[in-house]
Amino acid sequence: METKTLIVNGMARRLLVSPNDLLVDVLRSQLQLTSVKVGCGKGQCGACTVILDGKVVRACIIKMSRVAENASVTTLEGIGTPDCLHPLQHAWIQHGAAQCGFCTPGFIVSAKALLDENAAPSREDVRDWFQKHHNICRCTGYKPLVDAVMDAAAILRGEKTVEEISFKMPADGRIWGSSIPRP
Ligand code: FES
Ligand code: FES
Missing domain, CATH: 1.10.150.120 ([2Fe-2S]-binding domain)
Structure with a gap:
């Protein structure tokens, strides 16, 4: 296990992760960002799409070992708000x-x-x-x-x-x- 800081929807979050953890599991289980869905779990359906350092990625096939310290992640929760939709x-x-x-x-x-x-x-x-x-x-x-x-x-x-x-x-x-x- 190691600590890693991610900038998630604009906020710095310090996390305890293993290099083999999947980004989708970290987002859903540790940060409760459940807009990130798991459909196929194999990189084929796009349900788990997030923006990682400006690039569209499928979070179910990204291991935390590939996520840089201070990487920026945007999920649906970071786009618009309930009172001010995008x-x-x-x-x-x-x-x-x-x-x-x-x-x-x-x-x-x-x-x-x-x-x-x-x-x-x-x-x-x-x-x-x-x-x-x-x-x-x-x-x-x-x-x-x-x-x-x-x-x-x-x-x-x-x-x-x-x-x-x-x-x-x-x-x-x-x-x-x-x-x-x-x-
Ligand atoms: S869950 Fe289908 S691409 Fe990630
Ligand atoms: S899969 Fe049902 S709205 Fe797209």
Whole structure:
């Protein structure tokens, strides 16, 4: 065992870890950052995606021996707050991009890294990014996810507002058959 300091979602955390511990287990079990999901546990589904020193990684295949002292880690808990959601989180709700929701943290973390690197991606860029980073969704068919990233990018560029992409209640109040969001 050894002590290691990580900067997790902007806060320094001193941890006691073994070099063979997996980053995903440290984040979930020691730091209770349970947005980091374990799907396949083999680096194939992207459910455990985090940003490590600016790079998108799958935390289930990263041993602590590969994580540098003072490395910076961002999980979904470090993106937006319950009272002030990140535009990606707003867009995810408005587009129904979280269905079972299991893939959602990994996708939003991955999308955040994309938008940090490319403020104006094309739809193809978004699809390529998710493919490259092994983000897999079994529920949505991917279109709502791409729609959400495109709208979040437009909000971050100041070309749209959260209000503009938000659901408007029909005048007659009937929501049957509408796209009312289910956060
Ligand atoms: S749980 Fe890590 S990639 Fe599937
Ligand atoms: S919303 Fe269910 S796996 Fe993506």
